[in-house]
Amino acid sequence: MAARHLARILLIGLLLTLATIISGALVTISASATACPSWPLCLDALNGEANPLVWISLGHRFIVALALLAVISSAWMVWRAPETKGAPRWTALGAVALFLLQALAGALLVWGMPAMVADVWHLTGALLAFGAQTLTFLLVVVPAQPATERLAGRAAQTQRRLRGLASWGAAAAGVAALAIGARSVAPEIEMAVALPANSVGALGFAAALTGWMAVEARRRLQPAAQTSAAALALPRYSPLLPALALVALAGLFLPAGGHLLSLTAAALLWAGALAAIVVLQRAPLTFTTTTDVARPTPKWREVVADYISLTKPKVISLLLVTTLTTMFITEAGLPSWWLVLWTMIGGYLAAGGAGAINCAFDSDIDVNMGRTSRRPVPSGRISARAAFIFGAILSVLSLIVLWVFATPLAAFFAFLGIIYYAYFYTSVLKRSTWQNIIIGGGAGAIPPLVGWTAVTGSVSLMAVVLFAIIFYWTPPHFWALALVKQKDYARAGVPMLPVVAGEAETRWQILVYSAIMLAVSLLPVAIGAMSWIYLAGALLFGLRFMRDAWAVWKVGDQAAIWGLYKYSLLYLALLFAVMVADRLILG
Secondary structure, eight states, X not given: OHHHHHHHHHHHXXXXXXXXXXXXXXXXXXXXXXXXXXXXXXXXXGSSSOOHHHHHHHHHHHHHHHHHHHHHHHHHHHHHOTTOOSHHHHHHHHHHHHHHHHHHHHHHHHTTOOHHHHHHHHHHHHHHHHHHHHHHHHHHHSOOOOGGGOOOHHHHHHHHHHHHHHHHHHHHHHHHHHHHHHHHHOHHHHHHSOGGGSHHHHHHHHHXXXXXXXXXXXXXXXXXXXXXXXXXXXXXXXXXXXXXXXXXXXXXXXXXXXXXXXXXXHHHHHHHHHHHHXXXXXXXXXXXXXXXXXXXXXXXXXXHHHHHHHTOHHHHHHHHHHHHHHHTSSTTOOOOHHHHHHHHHHHHHHHXXXXXXXXXXXXXXXXXXXXXXXXXXXXXXXXXXXXXXXXXXXXXXXXXXXHHHSOHHHHHHHHHHHHIIIIIIIIIIHHHOTTHHHHHHHHHTSHHHHHHHXXXXXXXXXXXXXXXXXXXXXXXXXXXXXXXXXXXXHHHTOOOHHHHHOHHHHHHHHHHHHHHHHHHHTHHHHTTSSOHHHHHHHHHHHHHHHHXXXXXXXXXXXXXXXXXXXXXXHHHHHHHHHHHXXXXXXX
16 A cells, blocks of 8 residues: 555656646746746736736746655655665655756746756756656566566567667657757757757657567567566557657647647657666566568569558548548639649558558457458568558658648648557557447548648638548448457457447447438538538438448348448448539539
């Protein structure tokens, strides 16, 4: 109980220090430090006219005071606890010293020291204190494995390689966070430093390293029989690290709020990489060391075909249909063919990159399913690392293409779709909850937003309705496939709805979501974006969908289920095509 209480105090201190970093960035962006000319309080500034900047500055100082109290309290508890000897005590003490250092820098900033020095020093101290607290927390909650159980041979080499990737990723994340902070204080500082300190380069470096570590951890790392929750969490949640790096990178290209997003993501990446280092060093783990069986070198055409198959062309075709048709129904009029071409290229690269990353992360699942076991990664024709690198390259290229030849907002939504599908759905939802398809349906609903913003550069109500139509179409479409392949999902340990709740509940849910989808598909008429041509088509196609969903619910045989699945693919293409017809005929 005492150890659990200590862990909670340490976690509270961590969260408060993160809040200190975020609120400090808000103070910098709003230039509210000058609104409080005294330190540590400036209550006299409240006597005059109400100034929101004063409250921003005072709120930051209040959070700092709470965080300092938590840091000192946790350090005192660590030193008093008999089981926390050695490293945890010194990292806890270091956290106190570093936090006091950043507080002093904040005072110097108020007292007139140039912002280019004091504010960067302020952020540096906070990030280092955040890192020291992270190390203390992990050193307390993850016990060190006995010397007799230390790894040796190739397993030890794998452990060192993963730890090295995490270490360099942590260094890159720390540099990126400092560069982001420097950019907010004086942009010329960040632009003047060498490339490794540049925020964009550092975040890209961190994304590549932590992504490589995530792939290797998923393939090579296996928890031992007697292991900790942290060891179990590492292979499952390590893909979140490159996702954080990409979120931080995207925030650099957004308006003022993007700075807060980038700094928060970079700070979390810094702490997450440090956590991975500790877990890889202390937790009881085993590593697979089997070598691949020698096989003939495949012909280049087969290699090209395998890499193309990683992008899941059949899935992409439907996504591109919704992107393309959306571009012809906006209020901006008909787009140029060059814009259509580049948007299609960018959309294919984004969806293909996300699909390839999905194949890299899902190889342990795909090998146990008849439908996917012949894919290039589970069959051994392409390594998971190569698939991930291929997907990452396609993803980056997609963002460049859409940013340069379409609009930044289209690039942002493409990036959101990549993260949503390749990381959030693949690594978290798919493996942990039967609601994976419900929540994860948002990933497949993003292409219309890409097409809409590529033409208009903004988001309107109709674009949101298009998102909602695909969002509610996804569950009945995919659950029909899950009913047919439920034995595969059960064997692979994926908690799809038929596996968790049974066939009867799944057939009922298909009917319910089909009805919701039909209702949502009529919204374009209700908001005045479409007319009677679309209304007639939506009712005709939707009622046919409901007929098939009713057959699945009442009969539930394989013929009815396959009928719904195949028609659902056609339905979405027909629905978006009739939108184009409505807009072109009636304007």
